[in-house]
Amino acid sequence: MPDTSFVHAHAAHGDWQLALAECQQQLDAQLAARQSAPGGAAPLTLGWCYLNDYYAPDAEAILAALQAYWPLVAWVGTAGVGVCASGIEYFDEPAMVLMAAALPPTSFRLFSGLQPLPSATSGFTPHTALVHAEGSTPDVQDLLQELSARTATGYLFGGLSSARNRTLHMANGVFSGGLSGVLFGPEIGLISRVTQGCKPIGPMRTVTRAAHNLLFELDGEPALDCVLQDLGLGRDVPEDTLASVLSATLVGLSKGDDDALSVPGRFGTETLVRHVLGVDAQHGVLALADVVEDGMRLAFCTRNPAAARADLMRVATEIRSELESGHSGRALGALYISCSGRGGPHFGAPHAELQMVRNALGDLPLAGFFAGGEIARDSLYGYTGVLTVFTGQ
Template sequence: MSQPPGPTRFVASHAAHNDWRVALQRALDTLLHDARVATVHAFERTGETLEFSLGLCYLTDHFAVEAEHILAALQHRLPGVHWAGTVGVGVLASGAEHFDEAALALMLAPLPRRSFRVFSGRQPLRAYSGDFHPHTALVHADGRTPDLQELLPELAERTTGGYLFGGLTASRGRSVQIADAVFDGGGLSGVAFAAEIGVVSRVTQGCRPIGPRRVVSRVQDNLVLSLDGRAALDCAMADLGLPPDMAFEPVAQALANTLAGVHPAEDDGAQEEGDFGADMLVRHIVGMDPGAGLVAIADADAVTKGASLVFCRRDPQTALADLQRAAHEIRDALVDSGRVALGAVYVSCSGRGQRHFGAPAAESGVIRDVLGDLPMVGFFAGGEIARNRLYGYTGVLTVFTAPAGRSGAPR
C-alpha cells in the first residue's frame, strides 16, 4: 500500500556582502529557486498549487539602516507574502552563521493564511480575532521597551498555548523590527500561529550545576539572604568548594564566574510530554555581603521565597552538549508524535556564537548534525524569549511540524 505524500518543507537562504543589494539578490536567487522546486514537486504529488504566504527576514545590524529598502524589495519580488523579522549582531541558517558582518537570512513558509497573523504595535495581537485563535507566537522585542518583563506574560495569555519563542533585537546602531512594515520605536512584534501549526521548542542554557538544588528561604528584591535556612553566601561557598575563612577577593572572583539557576516557586514543571521543555532562569551573581551572608542576583523578579536555586557554571563544551540534548529531544518528540519537521527558528544569545565556542557555525552545525539539513533561520539576540519569560545567554530552538502523511502545507 502506497504512503500518502508528505508535507512541504519551508525554504530558507542566507548571504553576506557589504552591499545589501548584492546580499539580498544572492539570498533571493536561492530562495526563489528552492520555492519553485518545492511548488513543482507539491503539484506533482498532490495536484494542488502551493502558496508561500509567510516570510521571515533577519538582518545583521550592518543592514539596519537599509531595513526599509530591504523590506520594500522583498515585497516587490514576493507580493502577497507577509514578512516578520528583526536585527541581530549576527544571523544564522542551517549549518551557517554570519557574525559581526553584513548579512541576512530569509525563510518562506507555505502556510494557510488563516493559520497565522503578523502583529505589532500598529496591529496588536488579540486573543480572538474573527475565526483566528492564536496558539503560539514568534516574538521580536526591543529591550528598551518599558515593563517588558510584564508584557511577555500578558502577550502569552492572549494565546491558547501560552507559549512564546523569539528574542530581543541586538544592534550596535539602529534597532528595528519587521512586521509587514519597519518599526524602530520599541515594543513587540512577530507572528502568531493557530493550533494547526505544530511547534516543538526547547531552551538550552548550557550550564553545569555545581551544587544541589536549594530552596530560597529569605529574599529581598534581588538579594538572596538564605537558602535552605542557611546564609546564602555560606551555601555558595560550600557548593564552590571554598573554605569558609577565604579572603574576600578570591571569593568575589569565584562568584563572578558563577551563575544562579532559578525555578520560580509557582513553576511546578508540569507540561505536556513532548511539547515544550521545562526550563530555568539563569542569572549572573552581581555581588555579595560577607557580613550579612547574602548573594545578589542580577534580576529582582527572578528570585522569590520558595523558589529553588542551583549554582552553576557555563562553558563551551557544556553549552554545545546541552544544545545537542535539546535537538535530540525535539527529534525524539517528532518520532513519538508521528510528525515531521518543516523548518526551524533558532535564537541564540549574542554572547554565544563564534566568540564563545571558538569555531564558526558551532551551534548551527550541532543542530544540523541532529536534525539534518532542515531549513532554518535565526539571529543572535540581546535576550531570548521562551514561554512567557526573558532569558539571557541561552538558545531557543523551535521547529515547525506537521503530520508525516499529510500532503501540501498544513491546512
C-alpha cells in the same frame, strides 16, 4: 498536493543590496524547482528576515525591498550580532538570512504596535506566538506573561534583538520598543525545546529569605556563605578576588514545582539563568538580576561548553525522535534563536552549534539569530537556545 515546505537563503556582503539579490536568487531557484514538481508549490505567505547588525541602519530599505519583490508575503524579523541558517552562522560580518513559508493565510496573524492582538470576536484563536522584542523595553517580562495568557497554550518562542548599533524588530514595519511577531493558530504544528548552556556547580538550594532582587538566605544560611562554599572559597577571600569570581558566577532560578531536580547536575527546562549583580559582604547578601521569592529553588552555576553541547544534542535528538514517531507529521522548517554569548566559539569551532542541529535534524530550512535574551513559554531566558520545528503533512 502543493509543496508547503519552507524555503530559505543566506548571504554575506558589505552591500546589503547585493546580499539581498543573492538571497532572492536562492529562493527563486528553490521555488522554481518546487513549482515544476507534481502538484506545484503553494504561494508564499509568511517570511522571516534576520539581519546582522551591520545592516540594521538600513532595515526600512531592506524591508521595503522584500515587500516589493514578494508583495503577498508578510515579513517578520529582527537584528542581532549574529544570524544563522542551516549548518552556518555569521558573526561580526554583514549578512542576512531569509526564510519563507506557504502557510494558509488564515492560520496566522502578525502583531505589533500598529497591529494589535485580534479580539475575542475576530474568529482567530492564537495557540502559540513567535515574539521579537528589545531588552530596553520597560517591563518586557510582564508583557511576555500578558501575551502568553492571550494564547491557548501559553507557549511563546523568540528572542531580543542584540544589535550593537540599533536594536529593532520587524512585522510588516520596523519598530523599536514593545513586542512584535506572529500568532499561530491551532493548525500550525510545531515542536519546540529550550537548551541550557550552564551547569550547576553546587547543590540545588531553597530560598528562605529574599526581597525583590536581594537574596538574604538559602536553606537558612547567608547567601554569600552558600556561594563561597560552592566555589570552594572561605569567608576571608580578598574583596578583589570575591568580585572577580562573582562576576563569572550565575544563578539558576526555578519555582518549587519545576523539574530542576529530575536529573542531578542538570538544570530543568524551566530554569532561568541570571547574573549576580553585587554583594554586601558584611551582611552576606547577594543582588541578582531578577526578582527572587521565598520558596524558589536556586543553584549557582557557570557557563559550561561541555554541558551546552550535551544539552543541545539532547533537545535536537528529542525533536528528531518525536518526528520519527509519526505523530507530529514531517518537518517543514525551523527557527533557532541562541544566546549571543554562545555560537561557534562556545561550542569548539565556528558553525559547530548549527552543525550539531543540522546533524540531528538534517538539512532542514532554518533561520535564526543570536539574541540578547531568549523567549520561551512566558519567560525571558539567558545563555540558552530555543529550537522550534514547524511540522505538517
